[in-house]
Amino acid sequence: MxxxxxxxxxxxxxxxxxGANFLINILLARWLPPEEYGAFAVALSVFYLLAxxxxxxxxxxxxxxxxxxxxxxxxxxxxILFWGHxxxxxxxxxxxxxxxxxxxxxxxxxxxxxxxxxxxxxxFLLLLWLTRRAPYVEMRPQWAVVGSGVNLLVTLGGLFLxxxxxxxxxxxxxxxxxxxxxxxxxxxLLHIRPRVVGFVKxxxxxxxxxxxxxxxxxxVLAFVAYWASGQIIMLLIPIFLGLAASAAVxxxxxxxxxxxxxMQSLGLVILPTFSRWVDQGVPGPELRRRVTRxxxxxxxxxxxxxxxxxxxxxxxxxxxxxxKYNEHWMLVGLFGASSAASVATGIFVSLLKAxxxxxxxxxxxxxxxxxxAVLSVPLMYLAGVEGxxxxxxxxxxxxxxxxxxxxxxxxxx
Numbered sequence: 001m002x003x004x005x006x007x008x009x010x011x012x013x014x015x016x017x018x019g020a021n022f023l024i025n026i027l028l029a030r031w032l033p034p035e036e037y038g039a040f041a042v043a044l045s046v047f048y049l050l051a052x053x054x055x056x057x058x059x060x061x062x063x064x065x066x067x068x069x070x071x072x073x074x075x076x077x078x079x080i081l082f083w084g085h086x087x088x089x090x091x092x093x094x095x096x097x098x099x100x101x102x103x104x105x106x107x108x109x110x111x112x113x114x115x116x117x118x119x120x121x122x123x124f125l126l127l128l129w130l131t132r133r134a135p136y137v138e139m140r141p142q143w144a145v146v147g148s149g150v151n152l153l154v155t156l157g158g159l160f161l162x163x164x165x166x167x168x169x170x171x172x173x174x175x176x177x178x179x180x181x182x183x184x185x186x187x188x189l190l191h192i193r194p195r196v197v198g199f200v201k202x203x204x205x206x207x208x209x210x211x212x213x214x215x216x217x218x219x220v221l222a223f224v225a226y227w228a229s230g231q232i233i234m235l236l237i238p239i240f241l242g243l244a245a246s247a248a249v250x251x252x253x254x255x256x257x258x259x260x261x262x263m264q265s266l267g268l269v270i271l272p273t274f275s276r277w278v279d280q281g282v283p284g285p286e287l288r289r290r291v292t293r294x295x296x297x298x299x300x301x302x303x304x305x306x307x308x309x310x311x312x313x314x315x316x317x318x319x320x321x322x323x324k325y326n327e328h329w330m331l332v333g334l335f336g337a338s339s340a341a342s343v344a345t346g347i348f349v350s351l352l353k354a355x356x357x358x359x360x361x362x363x364x365x366x367x368x369x370x371x372x373a374v375l376s377v378p379l380m381y382l383a384g385v386e387g388x389x390x391x392x393x394x395x396x397x398x399x400x401x402x403x404x405x406x407x408x409x410x411x412x413x
Contacts, residue, residue, distance in 0.1 A: 009141035010269050016148035017132065020155035020180060022257045024173050027159065029251045030321050031168065038243030039110035040170035041250030043118045045234035047125065050092050052223035054126045058084055059133050060353070061215045063271055066137035069211070070203055078134060078194035080208045085130055089123035096122060108243065110170060117171035121178025128181035131188040136272060143191050151184035215358065222358055225365030229372055229395045230342070233388050236376055245385045251321055252331040255309060259302050259339050263346060266298070270347070274354035288407055291351045295404070299344030306336015334389040341396035348403035360406045368399040 029037050058081055070077035096119035104112035128151065135143040158176040162168040238246045277287060309316065313329035345364070352360050372395045379387030 009145055010136070010266065013132070013141055013144040013148045016145065016152045018257060018260065020152045020177065022254065023155065023159065024177065025250070025254050025257070026320060027163075028168070028170065028173055029247065029254060029324075032170065034244040034247035034324065035108070035242075036110045036170050037250065038238060038246035039108065039114040040173065041246050042111060042234055042238055042243070043114035043170065043174065044250075045231045046096075046115070047118055047122060048231050049224070049227045050096075050122060051126060051129060052227050053220060054085070054088060054092075055129065056220045056223040057212055058088070059130050060271070061212045062130075063133060063137055064215065064275055064354070064356075065211055066134075070208075073203060074137065075192075075194060077203050077208060078192060080203065080205050081130065082194045083205075084208075084212075085127060086123070089126055092122050092126075093119045110243065111238075114170040114174065117174030117178075121174045121181070124178040124182040124185065127185045128188075131185045131192060134188070134192045134194075136269070141269075143188065146191070147184045147188040150187050151180045154180035154183050215356070222361040222365055225362055225369045229365050229368035229399060230338075230392055232369070232372060233376055233392055237380070237385065237388055240377060240380050241385060241388075248325050248328045249331065249385055249388065251325045252317070252328055252335055254320070255316065255332060256306075256335050256339050259305060259343070263298070263302075263343050267346070267350065270294075271350050271354060274351050278354050287351060291347055291407065292404070295344040295347035298347060299340045302343045303336065303340035306333065306339060310336055328385065330386050331389055334386060334393060338389065338393040338396050341393065341400050345396060345400040345403045348400075348407045351407055352403070357406075364399050364403045364406065367402055368395040371395040371398050 028040055032040070062078070062081055066074055066077065096115055100112050100115035100119055103115055128147070132144045132147055135141055155176060158180065159168070162172055162176065234246060234249065237249060274287075274291075277290075282290075310329075310333040313332040314326055317325050317329060317332075349361050349364060352358070352364075372391055375391040375394055376388055379391045381387070383390065
């Protein structure tokens with residue numbers, strides 16, 4: 001019952017958090033020209049890479065060490081991570097600013113504007129990602145719900161204001177998300193109260209750095225490979241097919257944001273739960289049985305959602321976007337299949353992470369990324385944007401096969 005209760009709060013938290021992103025994506029896809037919305041989608045793909053790196057070295061190790069090694073001094077531990085966040089964020093913003101400047105000189109202006117907005121917003125977006133996870137370490141996800149609720153309210157108010165003033169664009173949309181993240185993070189920090197000064201005892205910054213470097217080294221590679229197995233397609237599509245094609249893919253992907261909501265909310269509970277099972281010494285075969293059942297259940301649920309959505313693809317696309325993206329109804333089914341494979345893979349990967357097998361996680365997503373690199377360009381030339389998503393589907397199927405075999409291999413060791 002306690003697990004189910006935490007799952008409810010996690011689902012509500014992720015629903016509120018994802019609702020802000022979903023609203024901006026739907027409205028920008030409907031109101032902006034395809035080229036500008038495509039630039040927004042490209043910027044978001046870049047952000048997901050940066051967020052993955054940030055999660056790999058800060059947020060995800062926090063979940064593992066926060067419920068284990070540093071649970072008795074979590075406030076001090078969180079304070080050290082807080083400083084680490086700002087150091088990483090400043091580097092990220094600088095690099096994004098340089099990319100925006102170079103793109104404004106050499107590339108399309110909409111992409112440059114979107115990257116500039118991301119340079120401003122990313123420190124506060126990443127801070128919200130970090131502060132939202134902290135309550136889960138203490139098994140109090142209801143506090144994360146408060147932060148996500150504030151984020152949604154600020155986003156809704158900002159969207160209305162930008163719309164009334166005629167200022168809604170890829171740049172202002174990203175800045176709005178960053179502003180909402182800053183306000184929501186401040187509210188969360190009032191609760192989690194990280195201790196940011198006076199590190200004289202356990203833990204020290206050196207201890208935390210060593211632990212996160214040990215855990216995060218392979219984890220960074222795993223996140224880069226994971227991003228390459230899916231999100232890199234959003235950088236390749238505008239190169240070979242144009243920004244309008246990127247907009248079509250992003251518009252269809254919006255239909256599957258509830259799937260991301262579903263999985264991310266459960267993921268906030270699944271990784272700490274798996275970590276506790278490992279810490280409690282649950283036997284390997286039993287762990288495998290539990291994880292396999294969960295992977296089949298969740299993967300099958302997502303597959304069913306995709307099937308139903310595909311049956312009504314054209315009316316749904318028309319309802320959301322008018323006549324803009326109706327011809328891409330086949331993408332809906334392809335996204336459904338790839339999402340189901342991705343979800344099932346993620347469950348096996350979570351067990352590997354809980355066991356500290358981050359090197360194995362890197363291998364899972366690296367093979368998937370290799371398939372994307374080999375298949376995506378030829379398939380785009382043969383079948384356009386539909387071919388691109390076929391490449392993504394192939395990469396996720398390969399990742400699922402490798403992940404479930406690796407879990408079996410670990411269990412048998």
